[in-house]
Amino acid sequence: MMQLESTINGRCTQLEVNDNELLLDVLRDHLGLTGTKRSCEVEVCGACTVIVDGLPVSSCMLLASEIDGAEVVTIEGLRDTTFYERAQEVFTRHATVQCGFCTPGLLLTLWSLTDGRLGPLRDLREELSGNLCRCTGYQSILAAAEELTS
Ligand code: FES
Ligand code: FES
Structure with missing residues (x-):
């Protein structure tokens, strides 16, 4: 497990995540931000797109640990x-x-x-x-x- 802190939809958010946990799972399952959709899970469809530090990324391919210190925007934001x-x-x-x-x-x-x-x-x-x-x-x-x- 690791602790991380990032700004999610304008709010400073502290999280405890597994090393291999995907950002998509953390957003949907830990934070209830289910506007981020799961579909192909192989970075093809874009349904899971979120913005990290100003750029669109596929949250199905990004480890949650990688958003430590980052600014994340989901559709709810x-x-x-x-x-x-x-x-x-x-x-x-x-x-x-x-x-x-x-x-x-x-x-x-x-x-x-x-x-x-x-x-x-x-x-x-x-x-x-x-x-x-x-x-x-x-x-x-x-x-x-x-x-x-x-
Ligand atoms: S679920 Fe299709 S790109 Fe992530
Ligand atoms: S996937 Fe149905 S409106 Fe785009």
């Missing part, structure tokens, strides 16, 4: 932001959400882009290539992403 409010409106208008399983990861990736990471030569298809949608709603996802990041 966006709820009170103007980005989330706008995203709800834009995603609804473009009918972007079908089953919704990919949506938290998509929103977190887009939020990280609007937070200054998206350069003038942006390529949204490339940026979102790590977030798969099994309902195959890519046209509406891209349309919503364009609007949210412009």
